[in-house]
Amino acid sequence: MSHHYSGPDFSFPHGNARLDFTDLYAFPKPGDASKSILILNVHPSAGENPAGPTTTEPFAPEALYELKIDTDGDSVADIAYRVRFSTFEDGVQTAVVRRVDGPQASGTGDGGRMIVDGASVSMGSEARLTEAGDTRFFAGWRSDPFFCDVEGAKNSLQFTGDDFFADKDVCSIVLEVPNSALGAKEVRLWARTLTPSDNGWVQVERGARPAQAVILVEERDAYLGGEPAEDGRFIAPFAHALEHTGGYTPAEAKRVAGTLLPDVLPYDPTRPASFPDNGRTLTDDAFDTFIRILTNGRLTEDKVGPHGDLLLEFPYVGPPHQSRVTKAPHRTTATQSQTSDPMIRRQQT
Secondary structure (H helix, E strand, O other): OOOOOOOHOOHHHHHOOOOEEEEEEEEOOOOOOOOOOEEEEEEEEEEEEEEEEOOOOOOOOOOOOEEEEEEOOOOOEEEEEEEEEEOOOOOOEEEEEEEEEEEHHHHHOOOEEEEEEEEOOOOOOOEEEEEEEEEEEEEEEEEEEOOOOHHHHHHHOHHHOOOOOOEEEEEEEEEEHHHHOOOOEEEEEEEEEEEEEEOOOEEEEOOOOOOOOHHHHOOOHHHOOOOOHHHHHHHHHHHHHHHHOOOOOOHHHHHHHHHOOOEEEEEOOOOOEEOOOOEEOOOOHHHHHHHHHOOOOOOOOOOOOOOOEEOOOOOOOOOOOOOOOOOOOOOOOOOOOOEEEEHHOOOOO
């Protein structure tokens, strides 16, 4: 698992699959290094506890999906992209994207400058794309690009190369933005999901780096509800877990734990992306990287590799294994240029 099933006992946060953040990716746009691709995946198509398929409704209309960007290295957001979705009716859902800059980006709320309004959410193989100024946007069901031997991980790291995610889907939020929109040469990224309460928005999920929130975290609610700037408080429990799993000395375990926190994804768009040093591509074997750290090099791989259904063009994440279309997509609005390109699904790696 990456960040999938981060609730108690491999369940979903608050029992709601649509709130489950799974993965964050950031890489320069292929063929145009002046732009970046940012992908926030949520809502796995199948659960572990309880086992079985999740709802076909892609995104929770009551929730807020947010991408945070720290431009000055203090692990406090200076830019935020906030995405909300309409009620799912007759198989149709639409998205609104807002951007917030400055001190308000570190706060909690769904306000901000409108970037995209009324973008159609994709339910089937055809990728419904929205262009608004210098931003491209996609949201909808896609093939889950994460690859991992989940059963091997649960079975005391006895890996057999069985990719649990090979036939699974996920809901993707994909942004293409000019590098200048990121505000700095090198930034730190993380994602979070929030739900409303009587006292305002409540953060129920957050993260950037794969696997560690599921495997190393002991204080689950505190971690998922926390902020990267406060992650120093988790170094001791991370170190304790690493001593147990990897046989590290206390001093070395503390040092290694410090490399995993704060839970952010460093990204410099002027350099090639490669996890964990700079961003993350859809083919980076992030779980192998984590396994090497977890076991102190005793194990180096889970014998699973990247998926073959990735796309060469935006939105880059492959078409879903199962179509969830129930009716013809509704008419597009005049505020953005929206396209549904059936050719995209055939441009596979």
